[in-house]
Amino acid sequence: MAADSLFPNSLFCNNAPDLSKVNYLDVFSAFDEGIIISDATGKILFYNKAMGRIDDLTPEYALGKKATEIYDLTDKTSVIMQCIQKGEPVVNHTFFYRTRLGKVANTSVSVFPLYTGMRLFGAICYVRDYTVLEKTICSKFTPSTPYKSPAGTRYTFSDAIGKNSEFQGAIKSAKMACDTPSSIMLHGKTGTGKELFAQSIHSHSHRRKNQYIAINCAAIPENLLEGNLFGTARGAFTGAIERPGLFEQADGGTLFLDEVDSMPIGLQAKLLRALQEKKIRRVGSLKEISIDIKIISSVSTTPHESIKKGSLRNDLFYRLGVVLIRLPSLMERPEDLIELTWHFIRKNNRQLGTYVTKISSRVVEFFKNYNWPGNIRELEHIIEGAMNMVGRDDTLRTTHLSPHFSATPEFKKFTGIMSETAAPLFPDENSERRPNKTSITFPDDHRDPLEKLSEVQTESEKIIIFQALKACKGNVTQAAKRLGISRQLLNYKIKKYSFKRTNFTETVSDPGTS
Template sequence: MQNVLIIGAGTGGSIILDLLQNVELMNVSAIIDTDEYAPGIIRAKELGISFGNDWRKFLHDNVHIIFDVTGDELVFSQLLEAKHSQTVLIPGSVANLIVQLLQENHTYTKRIRAEMHKQRLIFDSIDEGMVGINANCEVDFFNKRASEMVGISIEDAIGKKVTDVIPLTKLKDVFKSGKSEVNQELVLANGLEIMTSRFPLYDQKGEIVGAFAVFKDMTEAIALAKEITDLEKVQTMLEAIIYSSDDAISVVDENGYGILVNPAYTRITGLTKDEVIGKPATADISEGESIHMKVLETKKPVRGVNMRIGENNNEVIVNVAPILMDDELKGSVGIIHDITEMRNLMNELDQARAIIRELESTNTFNDIRGDSAEIKIAIEQARIATDNDFTVLLRGEVGSGKALFAQAIHSEGTRKFNKFIRVNCTAIPPDVLEAKLFGKFSEGEKGKKEKTGLFEEIDNGTLFLDEIADLSLSTQRKLLHYLKTGEFYAVGSARPIQTSVHIITATCQNLEKAIHDGTFLAELYYLLNRIAIQIPPLRSRKEDIAPIVQHLLVKLNNELGMNVEVISYEAKRLLEQYDWPGNIRELENVINRAMIYMEQSEMILEAADVKKSLFSSNRSKEKSSLPAKSTLTSMMDDYERSILEQALTENEGNKSETANRLGISLRSLYYKLDKYNLA
């Protein structure tokens, strides 16, 4: 048994803890984290595993493996020095790889088990009895219907000789002879008459490894034959089944000419019955070979083939099986499943994951580019804020990088290992925002209910309140009380709650004017203004455009799958001549659109590319080709986003005036701002 010590109880440590519970030779002796509310600590409490905040107390000679998932090089070096010589220390990078491998193994195992369970459900749901034997003529498969017909439970049948389960069976003879027997009558020990077909089972080497029988109650078969005596009724029923399928069905004769297709086939391929019936099987193929012809040649089924078919070039998965009557080939039937929609959903999922990764990323001061005096002063002031828990007020225009500064202050401060949450005070209705921040205590049908707020949820972390000027006066008073006392009251509660949350705020509005207008509390302003950082607009530091663009190229190359290395001198000059009312956010949008218009192989961002993007409102007057990497939807989204940015800039970030200017409701504006991450 290997004793394991986990250092770091965040997401990675929690995952390792759960995964090691399923490994028999691994025993987690303890998990360590400075945050007593870390996911791994909470999980350890549930499992009864030791935990603490100082790993030195748990580092004994009997610890065989240490997982360091803190990501802190100092912790790793200390562990490396303090550990026993025979103890294996696994760094975070290797631990993450192990987590990934274990998760993949768990996923594949779960998938295989689910598939086996699904197959068992299928076999148990069909009306035919099924029994299989191995090379020792012992029953190794027995479905639910067979159990009902034979009168022996599945548990009692498995592992027994087949003659003990079905005394008169000839399945043993089929195994010995290797010859199939189709539609044979048999009377079971309980007197039930059945119709059975028996087949030998071969492995990949062509050797017999067992035999399999499928049988049906003759009573039901006779009743069914009496009920369905009219061949036309049978044909009508079959056509109804085929025509009702959402999957395309295609049938060809023994020569490969189409004889039947259903409506789903026409919908997926775009081809009518007249274009397929009587035509060769290759008529519907846009890319690849005809599976029908391959099946007709080999007389063997082919499954899970990816193809493109029809005028719409749809991507499909094809399963085709031969039609055999008395061992004579009569044609083949194909089932076509359209996966175009599935692919689109997978692409959307990949995009969503990319957005989530971007939202979850933590920026540092290294991500704030520029050598101008103004930005250096702002960075110096921000670094001071990392050394203490004083409230910080970030001031600057829309798109100037206030959120980037807030993330950098948190990621390099004393609370960097705890939560950082950004709240846009403009995008959330006042009553909802107050409950979101401080929690809510209310009476429900089953008694009192309490909803935890962010101030309690991110204790010891950082809360970034963006657009602080849009807070309601009621919420301002609660925030003021918290800053003065360190405690707050949930909505509807009289019980004070104490937490320690570092507050960072930001605004693009004139707070002094808001105080004069009575929409912002003067006392709150003075408390928030203890460390005030003015972030300069991009137009006042145009010498920083070049390093910012170079940083953006690295980021956008990853997103667009390109390899643009530099921006030309002419393009840089063109960018420096513009005043950038939308600041860095607008600059990123311009570079992003410019790269979309480039060819995949280009490595230099030229002035022509920038000009197309910078003056996109005049595109209709220019003769230019559509970008190779954009769809109509993405181009319309880019255009809508640029209009929103311009309208926000013209109205100095005022959401009500922006909505009136664009002729849309305020609720619609909030939705669009959230959609394009402009909130």
């Protein structure tokens, strides 16, 4: 390559060295940008280390292979082959792909044809990696750790995802009660979102600029809990210092007493007095300190069960449960399951750099049939674990699920049924490419593609529930026991299939024959 071909301005090039003797491959090797040089067939002749860093490959692996082999492209979709076939440059082409290690690469590619005389002998490709820049920019606006307000909260009601009527009713009740001085008690099974609700209530209230403090009453030893709540006075016990408790620290704001029924009964009496008088005394002091706080508490059973067990004082419940809000379990919110699943997939896509855009039909069917004892917390845990295993796959599959989860009897039973009755509908889950009909497209279409199987399952369920209710003469409690499901779930199914309980003492046509 002569100097005058590089610098046509003869005035500029008068004293230029003979660039034909420059080893350009050494220059390209030192580039920060990726460089690929191919011959006229697309076979790679040069591949620098910067390109290897982008692709998670070594130059030794790439050399001698066609670009279409490395990037899983065809001659029509490869920009290198397009350039060679047309003999024209391809400039600033955006190329978004996954490396073999599952890393997302966001690149801008420019390819130029190489000629010797009039004969095209190859192409040179320049690749600029925007992934690092993208992560740097995103980190400014999407922190890796959730946003935490100065008041100590990171959740608002916009984080409460779901269309279930009872869940929406809980949100409405919480919003209505957030600005009153009355105490709120949240009750629901573990993992139903009580902490999220408590923080959202504070964030939605006029106290939002003041402190939100949460304490898990089950996590602190009994001998330390009183001092943590009410504070200590110097000399109250050996080594005691003047220290404000959580009540004082939360003054003007909100105090969340999680699992309040785990608090010792004796301490519950002191808590009751503090709530009644709106004053506290530090341990070892006679001085009373006025407090102005919103109290939110929670129990994982119903308050009445806690009172019956003797773990919650009746009179304390009257103070704490002025506004009582129940959070439904995930089993009672089947219409929200897929939306929550996608929420956690998107969250992990951002945090882990994955690009899952589909869910295997098998996963969807199993999620719909699993009883979720850990509720939303369990779903989030399962999704995060699976997302760590997807690698470069764009579909969440049963093979990605935690061994602990897939070892459950429910999973084994479900996969056994599926493989026996629906195996022809499912291709090998380890294959790289699958027909669209076996997956659910993200984000707009979450419908189950196996409509015929779903129809059969729905009709079978209707008949079984109908027969159980008929045998129990409309008694929902007895029918639920007979079916082995909760009363709440059976009520949901009755509503879903528009059954009328009063009709089960009369002659009713079988829904399966209608």
